[in-house]
Amino acid sequence: MxxxxxxxxxxxxxxxxxxxxxxxxxxxxxxxxxxxxxxxxxxxxxxxxxxxxxxxxxxxxxxxxxxxxxxxxxxxxxxxxxxxxxxxxxxxxxxxxxxxxxxxxxxxxxxxxxxxxxxxxxxxxxxxxxxxxxxxxxxxxxxxxxxxxxxxxxxxxxxxxxxxxxxxxxxxxxxxxxIPVEKYRREDITKEQIAELRQHLGIAPDETMLLSLSRVSYEKNIQAILKCLPKVLAENSKVKLVIVGDGPYLDDLKDQVQQFGIEDAVIFTGMVSHDQVAVYYKACDFFISASTSETQGLTYIEALASGRPIIAQSNPYLDDVVTDRMFGTLYQREEDLADAIIDAIIETPELTADAYEEKLYEISxxxxxxxxxxxxxxxxxxxxxxxxxxxxxxxxxxxxxxxxxxxxxxxxxxxxxxxxxxxxxxxxxxxxxxxxxxxxxxxxx
The missing domain is CATH 3.40.50.2000 (Glycogen Phosphorylase B;)
Known part of the structure; x- marks a missing residue:
């Protein structure tokens, strides 16, 4: 054809x-x-x-x-x-x-x-x-x-x-x-590489790393994550948010971090090279997004292909993708985001090999x-x-x-x-x- x-x-x-x-x-x-x-x-x-x-x-x-x-x-x-x-x-x-x-x-x-x-x-x-x-x-x-x-x-x-x-x-x-799932499955990425990146970001082994990876624009709603972070930190002080990307809303987000007094819990990396994206996915504990403007969102399935669960607002697309709690936690309203983060850290079960392989083909x-x-x-x-x-x-x-x-x-x-x-x-x-x-x-x- x-x-x-x-x-x-x-x-x-x-x-x-x-x-x-x-x-x-x-x-x-x-x-x-x-x-x-x-x-x-x-x-x-x-x-x-x-x-x-x-x-x-x-x-x-x-x-x-x-x-x-x-x-x-x-x-x-x-x-x-x-x-x-x-x-x-x-x-x-x-x-x-x-x-x-x-x-x-x-x-x-x-x-x-x-x-x-x-x-x-x-x-x-x-x-x-x-x-x-x-x-x-x-x-x-x-x-x-x-x-x-x-x-x-x-x-x-x-x-x-x-x-x-x-x-x-x-x-x-x-x-x-x-997506080409092998680009994110990346069994060649070692534990040492992951530990090195987390150390470079200033994230301790016992801390939970939340990863936001997108164009930094208003409609991506990263501001909702920042807004709920003080409540999350009051319950669990060992949470760090890493924001990867650049865009027109970056300076506004940095101002909000200062206003909320959460400078120690938020890391801005700017753009990262394409070959490093998979390492960031592997290094995080959860991929997080509060966007409501996505008709699909490839970063969600990139995270799943990397073996990492997601935290996001429920919609018909994600309801079809997150078919088990091991794949992530979905919340219904923006005001539920803080509780969703806290619950996900406590209750997300370990991903099984069979479920992982089945999901890989589904999103391939x-x-x-x-x-x-x-x-x-x-x-x-x-x-x-x-x-x-x-x-x-x-x-x-x-x-x-x-x-x-x-x-x-x-x-x-x-x-x-x-x-x-x-x-x-x-x-x-x-x-x-x-x-x-x-x-x-x-x-x-």
């Missing part, structure tokens, strides 16, 4: 959406499919270094200058998508490249599906200080984008319920984003990739059935076999071991001729 992913956000931009897209690309490619990402240009990234990543001219977005939007490239994107003979387009944004992906799919007469990543009601305040788009308008904007698509992937029951509330009528399927990238591919096939089968009703019996008898049969046969006859990938490039990139790269440059220039 040949898939086009259209997204405003991709590496080197760091976000949960970018991570989800890269994970999907890698899993589909490892199964023998071809995946092409249509995304924005980046200042420090060469436009033609990877023929499977097509970067279209873009500018910084108004209110999120670290995010970009495409301002031209429809014709070139169409020509490239046609040259690559895409079978399906999968949009990952409702804005510039999402709209462009819909137009390309319409021109090519191929299906287009979408993943709904963001609960926009929590973010409209960033756009023109909330004066341009009101939360009540989101429903109509999103419904307008989605209702003429062939299907939508919901990363959680939260998203499914949101889209039901928006009265989105197209087929919806819940497919949680998986492998399962994620297979589930998305199955959804693609269902959409293509529906399209073929719809098109077949438009053909006369004679035409159908003499027509070539439907594309979906070719795709299904390809899945059955696929070699057991996919091509060895270099730098996470697809099979086509590994053997990509210079002519292909030149043709992309010709389209874009």
């Amino acid at each position: 040949r898939v086009g992913l259209f997204t405003d956000t991709y590496f080197p931009q760091v976000s949960g959406v970018a991570t989800s897209i890269r994970t999907l690309k890698e899993e589909l490619e490892s199964a023998g499919h071809e995946v092409y990402i249509f995304t924005t240009t980046e200042r420090d990234v060469k436009r033609y270094e990877d023929p499977t990543i097509i970067r279209l001219p873009s500018v910084p977005f108004i209110s999120f200058t670290d995010r970009r939007v495409v301002y031209r490239g429809l014709i070139s994107a169409y020509k490239i998508a046609k040259a690559y003979e895409l079978d399906i387009i999968h949009t990952q944004t409702e804005f510039s490249l999402g709209i462009l992906g819909k137009l390309v799919a319409k021109a090519l007469k191929i299906p287009v599906v979408h993943t709904y990543h963001t609960q926009y009601e929590d973010y409209v305040g960033y756009i023109a200080k909330g004066k341009l788009i009101k939360p009540s308008m989101v429903k109509y904007v999103m419904r307008g984008y989605l209702n003429d698509l062939d299907g939508v992937i919901c990363p959680s029951r939260i998203v499914y319920n949101i889209l039901d509330g928006y009265e989105v009528k197209i087929p919806k399927r819940i497919i949680p984003t998986g 990238a492998e399962r994620f990739g297979k589930s998305v591919y199955a959804f693609y096939l269902d959409v293509l089968i529906t399209e073929e059935n719809r098109n077949s009703h438009k053909l006369s019996l004679t035409v159908r008898k003499n027509a070539d076999k439907p594309r979906v049969l070719r795709l299904a046969r390809g899945a059955v006859t696929m070699p057991k071991q996919a091509v060895s990938l270099t730098g996470k490039a697809s099979k086509k990139v590994v053997r990509a001729p210079k002519k292909m790269i030149s043709s992309i440059r010709d389209f874009l220039d």
